[in-house]
Amino acid sequence: MAGNTLYDKLWADHLVAENDDGSALIYIDRQLLHEVTSPQAFEGLRIAGRKPRRLESNLATPDHNVPTTDRTNGIADPVSRIQVQTLDDNCDSYGVTEFKMDDIRQGIVHIVGPEQGYTLPGLTMVCGDSHTATHGAFGAMAFGVGTSEVEHVLATQCLRQKKMKNMLVRVDGELGTGVTAKDVVLAVIGEIGTAGGNGHAIEFAGTAIESLSMEGRMTICNMAIEAGARVGLVAVDDKTIEYVKGRPFAPKGEQWDMAVEAWKDLHSDADADFDRVVELKAEEIIPQVTWGTSPEMVKPVNGNIPNPEKESNPVKKEGIERALQYMDMKADTPITSIPLDKVFIGSCTNARIEDLREAAAVAKGRKVSPSIKQAMVVPGSGLVKEQAEAEGLHTIFTEAGFEWREPGCSMCLAMNADRLESGEHCASTSNRNFEGRQGQGGRTHLVSPAMAAAAAVHGHFVDVRELELDPELAKASEVH
């Protein structure tokens, strides 16, 4: 009999009951809450007269609606303000731990969880947010759920689930200079498509993945959902354990030793059977740029925008035509010729300290091009911001002409005041280039932090591999 995958092990370890109808009841160790997808869940609890089953299994922070400019006067938009206030009220009334907007620990849920050691290997973790896949970088089964399931977990600490299939994405070899985790995951999505991982948990493995930092692994798992997979995973190794050690919610003393012992088994067995295997060679991956309105519409920076006439599948052809029209771009023109208006460095994909170092390595000693209307850097949490400032990164950014902001989701989805105007093109380190995602009529191009910083400096996309980088900052990040 074949061995077990990491996903098989996590599933078996959290199985409460298997039902005759093929469904299973799965135990959920921890839940992250934010203001957008929780109010109706708390309301549901209240109407039914239920209470959270385990308070310590929930951690909340507002992120989607918070302003990234001066917060001393609160939130200007009354609708956003009510939503954040509702989260505060719900957490206060039920006793859920929350990092409020004025707390230095506040930030994007998927940055805060790992930073606090709330995310741990071997967990099941959910959040009313599809990018919960991020936490799989720690060998945890983490996935996004809807609001009904947020309420379900609050009330029962469980979910009714069907086991997913296993997919292995193996990236072997050594990534080239200037090629980052973001480029790897965009290349994977380009390869398998946005529906390629539907119904699967994807484990990322191979020497290129092993050599990534925890931040890089989080970037990769974060975008598993853009390949259709609710769950992304990376096996636990020494880097994982080293990252978790000493963080506020991490186990301590004897419990730490016990935990480390348990976590050592969190990898797929050598003879594990995967339903699908996809292999990429690290050496063949070069910096990626999305040109269209779906993350699978991606090309290497030295490539050209595709021509729909060369597509034989009529549905795909129509999709390319529609995307070219929305993006106002011409087939067969170089990616480097795309005109840019704004640059956004941030989001749960790329707003960790390492991402900011990576962008700063490019920005240092350079200036944002006068043709760029706005370039902003939005740290993922108050603690990331504090760390970046301690390292002097904010000075590098502001001297180069970038705006240095307060932490939050910001222009990844433009629920706060940060957004694109209709027709504007943005080089963005976020995760979705859907129509209108960053503002109605806005045109998003997904790239790595290094590529975004390079685009800001040049006013258009350039191959970051051809730029000279600040050696110390490059060494401290993945751009090496």
Add this chain to the structure above:
Amino acid sequence: MEAFTQHTGLVVPLDRSNVDTDAIIPKQFLKSIKRTGFGPNLFDEWRYLDHGEPGMDNSKRPLNPDFVMNKDRYQGASILLARENFGCGSSREHAPWALEDYGIKAVIAPSYADIFFNNCFKNGILPIVLDHTTMDTLFEQTEANEGFKLDIDLDKQTVTMPNGDVIGFEVESDRKHSLYNGLDDIGITLQQESAITEYESARQKRAPWLFNS
């Protein structure tokens, strides 16, 4: 949750693939703390010519005459035809809330994104999966015949065409049972309270660090 047993309704064809939840309900409407009222903003950016914000009187906004759901012949539609990977992207349950509030009872597509698919069942919407060839036929028939209706029977797992042709579909038995009876999922899970407590106490022994308050 409202039960879904049988439904006959007008069909509207949305002929594009990878329709994401940002398109189904744009983010500015996610600021609501209610579950209802999202219908007028379903597909807001495609449906209207102006920029929509919460609190606007949607009845006074200029409609996009080219968007399929605005055409006279599709008014009152309750069955949505879609293409592959419908509902991809964000986990927002506001997407099925908006469909439900608009009056959509069932979606028929070749495939769905996992989270959206799951969210539909929590809100009384039946997402049916049919193969590409059958989908092509349904799109052709809907576009060729004004007033084209389908009859959906969840118990029999059938979609019946106006000419009497019957198409079968698959649905997982637990999802079917909950939707057919309009059951409260949390209530069902709480019936397994003893199993949960038993698991929890074993988990605490194995992983005590998860139980420090």
